[in-house]
Amino acid sequence: MIRLVAFDLDGTFLSSFNKYNRPRFKKVFDQLKAQGIKVVAISGNRYYRMAKIFKDYLDDMIFVADNGALIWNKGQVIHQNTFDAESMERLLAEYHYPGMSLSGLNTSYIEQEVPFTQRLILKFFLGPIRRVPSFSPLPEDEFVKLSFRVKNQDTVALTKEINQRLEGHAHATHSGWGTIDIVPTGISKQSALAFLGDRFGIEPDQMMVFGDGGNDIHMLEYAGHSYAMANASDRVKAAAKAVAPSNKEDGVLQVLEDFLTSSQ
Structure with missing residues (x-):
């Protein structure tokens, strides 16, 4: 049973800079929310940019910024890691x-x-x-x-x-x-998912994640259901359990739509 969905932004969820199919995402998001599945945007980006992209979902999504160093929920930092x-x-x-x-x-x-x-x-x-x-x-x-x-x-x-x-x-x-x-040290997208798993009682095999870059490799290996994008390198694809259509084809939304259809 999937209880958490997490996706990287550039090269994964976004088709180009800050762009995605908003009506299609809203339909998918509403179905995920209705099933109690947590939706996580997980990126090397700062929260500022992520909040602009998902301005209509700030109270409903979790945002992992700075490659796992800061985690935001409902406009508040719930986890942070800083350099000494x-x-x-x-x-x-x-x-x-x-x-x-x-x-x-x-x-x-x-x-x-x-x-x-x-x-x-x-x-x-x-x-x-x-x-x-x-x-x-x-x-x-x-x-x-x-x-x-x-x-x-x-x-x-x-x-x-x-x-x-x-x-x-x-x-x-x-x-x-x-x-x-x-x-x-010790901070990554994987460590952020582990923190969220501990906080909400979600196991790795209950997570579905998507990524395309080198900073996604560890989380792709960690989650039970992981997808590298078709536009990812062979090294990234080797870390995932499956390959999704490219970001230009709304690959994340395609996989999620198939998942939601099969879970009905």
Whole structure:
């Protein structure tokens, strides 16, 4: 019996930037809600962007932001994980890339030298941004994520290197398009699902999840019913139990519609 459905956003649920079939989703969502199934948007994005995309569902959905570092329910943070000062200082000392961003609890930070066009792109994904002269000293905040971009072909190797060098201090993952996100150690989309399972008494085999990126692999392996999107890499598909049609074909909604039909 499925009791929780979770889906990634970019490349999975969304057909393009912030776009999805809203009437079709409402019909599916209403049926899931009627069956008491919890619906979770789970992403490396900040809550700000997720709330804009699902503005009509803020009281009915659960939002896992920043790759599991912050979990929101009914407009409130129900779980958070932040870097300790030592880990953050070591992280910045070893991996300080141009254009990187630091995500605090409610605001993201970039250095003043970041070009205007890049700031616009970052604001689209991060929401409220504060520019600071430098990350040394750190702004007064608690931090949940550090992000930067590299060449797409370098993401897998660099992610592996970071996880080896900073084991016990941080966890790096890549979501696509050359973006690497670093969150506190032990935090991932899988850990967020485990927290929700404990909180609501839901077992992994009662979860259905969808993803397309490297940061989805662990949750695809964890859930009893997992779907990689047809547009995902072979590495991601190998972690899932099945493959869904692509995000351009509303693959998440197709699978959920089939599930709802079969469960009647």
